[in-house]
Amino acid sequence: xxxVTQSSRYLVKRTGEKVFLECVQDMDHxxxxxxxxxxGLGLRLIYFSYDVKMKEKGDIPEGYSVxxxxxxxxxxxxxxxxxxxxxxxxxxxxxxxxxxxxxxGTRLTVV
Amino acid sequence: xxxxxxNSGPLSVPEGAIASLNCTYSDRGSQSFFWYRQYSGKSPExxxxxxxxxxxxxxxxxxxxxxxxQYVSLLIRDSQPSDSATYLCAVMNSGNTPLVFGxxxxxxxxx
Numbered sequence: 001x002x003x004v005t006q007s008s009r010y011l012v013k014r015t016g017e018k019v020f021l022e023c024v025q026d027m028d029h030x031x032x033x034x035x036x037x038x039x040g041l042g043l044r045l046i047y048f049s050y051d052v053k054m055k056e057k058g059d060i061p062e063g064y065s066v067x068x069x070x071x072x073x074x075x076x077x078x079x080x081x082x083x084x085x086x087x088x089x090x091x092x093x094x095x096x097x098x099x100x101x102x103x104x105g106t107r108l109t110v111v
Numbered sequence: 112x113x114x115x116x117x118n119s120g121p122l123s124v125p126e127g128a129i130a131s132l133n134c135t136y137s138d139r140g141s142q143s144f145f146w147y148r149q150y151s152g153k154s155p156e157x158x159x160x161x162x163x164x165x166x167x168x169x170x171x172x173x174x175x176x177x178x179x180x181q182y183v184s185l186l187i188r189d190s191q192p193s194d195s196a197t198y199l200c201a202v203m204n205s206g207n208t209p210l211v212f213g214x215x216x217x218x219x220x221x222x
Contacts, residue, residue, distance in 0.1 A: 031207075033209060040214075041214070042199075042212055042213065042214035042215065043155075043199070043212040045209055048209055050207065058209065090154055090155075096207050097143065097203070097207070098160075099145045099147075099157040099160050099201075099210075100145075100155075100157070100201075100210060101157070102154040102155050102156070103154060104153070104154050105153075105154045
């Protein structure tokens with residue numbers, strides 16, 4: 001089975017901190033994605049990547065950046081965490097044209 | 112703006128009944144359609160995908176697609192309390208564009 005591993009299940013950070021969320025997949029998927037999920041708002045795409053060192057903005061990229069230096073790893077960076085970035089963050093990966101496999105998620109709280 | 116619409120629910124069905132979950136999409140060029148199940152506090156899990164008009168069956172699950180009506184549905188036969196979850200519909204326009212997710216329908220199967 002494809003495994004998508006997110007480094008932390010729960011994270012508490014202070015306002016203004018730089019936050020790194022890591023995601024690693026083990027099935028050589030070319031595509032990787034970062035979503036956040038909030039009650040009533042559904043899944044919202046933050047950034048995605050179709051190849052190493054490539055990145056594309058999703059629907060809500062403001063306040064975030066990403067890094068993909070290796071095919072299996074896709075990192076989400078909150079440059080200066082704010083309370084409105086408190087959310088569930090979900091990483092996913094896929095082969096082109098196929099459904100996504102999601103990681104178990106990171107519940108981030110910014111205080 | 113490409114949209115995927117689902118009734119938020121909750122949809123309540125008795126144990127053993129057929130649960131019918133519906134989804135409409137706005138982009139007529141959409142090619143691939145996915146159903147995800149998400150238990151409370153967990154990440155989405157892919158349960159069905161369909162590419163062609165008609166029905167596709169997998170165990171107790173049947174996905175139905177009608178591209179002319181821009182409509183996709185998921186039927187769950189012999190519903191069980193363990194099927195209680197939020198079901199997300201997702202649509203892909205082409206092989207290399209991100210999935211567009213609906214906000215999900217919450218299903219409650221009453222024992």
